[in-house]
Amino acid sequence: MWFMQKWKRSGSLLQLAMKxxxxxxxxFMFRLSQRSxxxxxxHILLCGSAQDRYVPLHxxxxxLCKAAVRDPTDQ
Structure with missing residues (x-):
């Protein structure tokens, strides 16, 4: 995300990262969460694509990723 913020200089990426x-x-995100x-x-709709190399699909x-699901530790 850091690279994309520097490369794109996107205000929305800064907002999503709460930076x-x-x-x-x-x-913005904190203030949005406080609004009634x-x-x-x-409902919300979360979309992703396996071809998207920006973030993993999960x-x-x-x-949770497969490794997290298989992790036996209780954290």
Missing amino acids: DSSDVRKS NLQYFK SARIE
Whole structure:
């Protein structure tokens, strides 16, 4: 993500990484999480593609990777 932020200079990538403010509590994502408007969403759709080399597919869909599923430690 660091490379893409430097290469693309995308404000949305900074927001997703919560680096758009030096204080996390002032970041866009934190402020968005505190708003009551999110209660109106019943469902969200997470999309990913195996051809996407930016993030692993399991990460794009917020799933555990196979190694994490097989890990017997309780953390």
